[in-house]
Amino acid sequence: MSNNFSTVERFNVSRETFDKLKIYEDLTKKWNPHINLVSKNTLNSMWNRHILDALQLVDYVDASTNKYSDLGSGGGFPGMVLAIIFSEQSPSTETILVESDKRKAEFLRTVSRELEVEVKVIAERIEEIPDLKANLITARALAPLDRLLSFVYRHLNADGIALLPKGNSYQDEITAAKKNWRFDLEVKPSMTSTDATILKIGALSRV
Structure with a gap:
């Protein structure tokens, strides 16, 4: 798909944000x-x-989101992309990227400075940092759902949601996770791959 402005217009992205x-x-x-x-x-x-x-x-972010965290950010997908969007569309939203790899964390800080997009980068392990109390959490390619939910549960507000991109084994992951977790679930199709999906999870609690 071409990286031209028309590919992002449907998300109400300005030319400046596209740049x-x-x-x-x-x-x-x-x-x-x-x-x-x-x-x-x-x-x-x-x-x-x-x-x-x-x-x-x-498309699945609530307009009232005021504290967002991406866990295991790596190169910043989706965390830095959403931070760039929030800087235009929801500038009061606090964005926290958690990435324990110090070199990747430094890259994220460099992007933040060069783009003048305010984010907080925490270069520590997810399970060792204080509870973030975010009302939106994302994580991409971080862990199987059962383990991933243990991270989400710790850092998500009780009324918050998690948006978790997953591959074609998502049904098996959901089945395994339900042995240990209760949650509201919406399965959203991915617009970029027929083998991928997005899990929207809320009301998370332990079994």
Whole structure:
């Protein structure tokens, strides 16, 4: 998919924000040979595989979201993409990216500075930081759902939601997770891959 303005217009993205997404793409490609932020096999299709894949989560974000955290941010997908969108559409939303790899955390801070998008980057392990009490959490390719929900449960407000992109094994992951967790679930189709889906989870509690 071409990385032109028409691909993001449906998300009410301004030309300025589109330009920031483009700069972010360029920075990722520049740093990737040294840090491995994304699979090198996806660099040529990065706009679709990573940026639009993250951007589609905007459709499921509640307008009242005021504290957002991305767990295991890696190169910043979806966390930095949503931070860029929030900086325009919801500037009062606090964004926290949690990434224990110090080099990747420094990359995220560099993107934040260069794009003038305010984010807090925590370079520590998810299970060792104080509870974030976020009302929106995302995590992409971090862990199987059962384990992932233990991280989400710790850092999500009781009335918050989690948006968790998953691959084609999501049904098996849901079945396994329900042995230990209760939750409201909506399964949303991915606009970038027929093999992917987005799990919207709320009302999370332990069995």
